[in-house]
Amino acid sequence: RWLVEELAQEEQEHFDLFTRLMERDDIHAQVQARIATPTADHKFSDHIHLPDLGDNPDDQAVLQYALGREHAAMEQYRELANSTEPGPIHDLFQFLADEETKHKAELEKIYYEIVHSGGV
Numbered sequence: 001r002w003l004v005e006e007l008a009q010e011e012q013e014h015f016d017l018f019t020r021l022m023e024r025d026d027i028h029a030q031v032q033a034r035i036a037t038p039t040a041d042h043k044f045s046d047h048i049h050l051p052d053l054g055d056n057p058d059d060q061a062v063l064q065y066a067l068g069r070e071h072a073a074m075e076q077y078r079e080l081a082n083s084t085e086p087g088p089i090h091d092l093f094q095f096l097a098d099e100e101t102k103h104k105a106e107l108e109k110i111y112y113e114i115v116h117s118g119g120v
Contacts, residue, residue, distance in 0.1 A: 003059055003110070007066050010103060027088045063111045070107060074100035 021027065053061050074097055081093035 003062055007062075021092070027092075059114050060111070063107060063114065067104060067107050067111065070100050070104040074104055 053065065077093050077097035077100060081090055081097055084090040084093060
C-alpha cells in the first residue's frame with residue numbers, strides 16, 4: 001500500500017538523520033547535556049505501539065494513527081527546543097518540530113482528499 005510505504009520511508013529518513021547526528025563530533029558535548037523531559041513525553045509513548053488496526057485497515061485508520069504520531073512528535077520536539085539553550089541542539093529540535101509540522105500538514109491534506117472525497 002502506497003500510504004504505509006510512504007510513511008515507512010519518512011520514518012527511515014528520521015532514523016538515518018539521527019544516525020548521522022550521532023556520528024558528528026561537533027555536537028557530542030551538547031548531546032551529553034541533560035535536557036528536561038517534556039510534558040508531551042507521555043503522549044509520544046501512546047503512539048509508539050501500533051494499535052490493532054485489523055488485518056486490512058482502511059486508509060482512514062492508518063491516517064488517523066499517523067496523524068496522532070506526527071502531532072505527538074511535533075509537540076515533543078517543540079518542547080525540547082523550548083527547553084534548550086541556543087545552539088546546535090536547540091536548532092536540531094526546532095528543525096525536527098518544523099519537519100513534523102510539515103508532515104502533519106501533508107497527512108491532513110491526504111486525509112481530506114481520501115476521506116472527504118469518499119475514498120475510504
